Amino acid sequence: MKIGTTHLFVPGPTTVPEVVRRAMNIPMEDHRAPDLPDLVLDLLADLRRVFRLREGRVLLYPGSGTGAWEAAITNCLDRGDRVLMAxxxxxxxxxxxxxxxxxxxxxxxxVAWGEGVPVETFEQALRADPSIKAVFVTHNETATGVTSDVRAVRRAMDAAGSDALLCVDGVSSIGSLDFRQDDWGVDVAVAGSQKGFMLPAGLAMLGVSEKALAAAERTTTERSYFAFREMIAANEVGYFPYTPPMPLLHGLRASLDRLFEEGMDDVVARHHRLGEGVRQGVKAWGLELCATSPRWYSDTVTAVRLPGGVDGALVCKIAYHRYRTSFGGGLGQVAGKVFRIGHLGDVNEVSCLGALAAAEMALLDAGVPVEAGSGVAAAQAYYRQALLAEEEAAGSGPWASAGSRTRLAAVR
Known part of the structure; x- marks a missing residue:
């Protein structure tokens, strides 16, 4: 019997913080209770803060991010509509x-796996075909560790004179990476509870602009469970049109409180710092990322390419069975060629150092000639410098008192 925690470093589901787990540990309750709107209306308002959505609505469905995708398509588009995707x-x-x-x-x-949405190609396609009704963008592709530039896609759409809807898969970005639905002109954004929101899977989230809501009133595609109209009518008074997953709603309340206590800008900064530290560790191993350029690097997941002859699935199996650590395996075209380190949600610098240490041992056991401790050391150096610099700039931390510069220089 192995004692201790089994560590979770896949890009979703992510670790559920103890405060969130406790919030979900409730007796069953009446989902038609007269005080339920006190919970529901505040949740919907606060989700708008995470999506950075001032106009429009946030909708919650029992389901996964895939359910949110289907809700977006069936409500906002008709069969036969032309859509642009990569x-x-x-x-x-x-x-x-x-x-x-x-x-x-x-x-x-x-597009080659390891690159992101081809903005220039999209602009050309939109100029050539004004009949395109929607542009779909996967903001953060967890299979390859690639983040695409949603803001640049909106600029390309505007430059092409396109009136299409901009629909974004933000399942592994919203709540972790910088995402600004209104400022970026996103019409529909989808997310799931099991990643940056630090919950079990089971809540499908959509941010829907006024433009997309108007489109949903015009479309005729068949929908029932995912119909916007019924959900909006029930939400108006703080309820749902069918039985909601009450424990998840209470967990979401705790999760949102945690995100707001840290501050959304600081959440984004933390994920960037953690992601860069992991990338520094991979560089020290002498291995390459699946993402082909820094412009594509994801701050929530790092996909690491393996030398020829080394099976990424074996690395994951060794890490899981021998070191009780879960990493993501390669999917689709990169199956067996990469393994993935998730660093999103309830993680910090020491968490990521643990992930790198487990990965080093698994890599060595799989026959990859990395130097033991090299990745951890590189990440340690980066995290120390980054945190010290942030504290010094903010005048916070243990260096905020008199003589801080001298002591900071000594630590460096």
Whole structure:
């Protein structure tokens, strides 16, 4: 019997903080109770703060991020509508497949896995075809550790004179990476509870602009469970049109409180710092990332390419069975070629150092000639310098008192 925690470093589901777990430990309650709106209306208002959505609505469905995708498509588009998409990883591939199954006419651009959404290609396609009704963007492709520039896509749409809806998969970005739905002109954004929101899977989240809400009133695609109209009518008075997952709603309350206590800008900064430290560790191993350029680097997941002859699935199995640590395996085109380190949600510098230490041992056991301790040491050096610099700039931390500069210099 092995004692101690089994460590979770996949890019979702993520670790559920103890305060969130306790908030979900409730007796069953009446989902039609007269005081339920006290919980629900505040949740919906605070989710808007996370999505950075001033206009429009946030909708919650029992389901996963995939359910949110289907809700977005079936409400905002009609069968036969032309949509523009890029396929550059496993999850963008799945979104293309769903769009086709639901009857959309998909204009799909295949991109090398390791790159992101081709903004210039999208602009050209929109100029050539004004009939395109929606542009779909996978903000953070967890299969490859790639983040695309949503803001640049909106600029390209505007430059092309396109009136299409901008629909964004933010499942592994919203609540962790910088995301500003109104400022970036996003019409529909989808997320799930099991990643940056630090909850179990089971809540599908959508941020929907006024433009997308108006489109939903015009479309005729069949929908029932995911219909916006029924959900909005019930939400207006603080309820849901069917039984909601009450423990998850209480957990979401605790999760949002935790995010706001840290501050959303600080949440974004923390994830960048953690991601960069992991990347420094991978560099010290002498290995390459799946993301082909710094412009694509994700701050929530790092996909590490392995030398030829080394199976990424074996690295993950060794880490899980021998060192009780879960990493993500390669998916689709990169199956067996990469393993993935998730660093989002309830994680900090020491968490990521533990992930790197476990990865080093698993890599060595799988026959990858990394130097034991090299990745951990590189990340340690980066985290120490980054945290000290942040504290000094803010005048906070143990260096805030008189003589701080002298002591800071000594530590450095």
């Amino acid at each position: 396929r550059h990883g496993h999850f963008s591939h799945l979104w293309v497949e769903m769009a086709r199954r639901l009857g959309l006419d998909v204009v799909c651009h295949d």
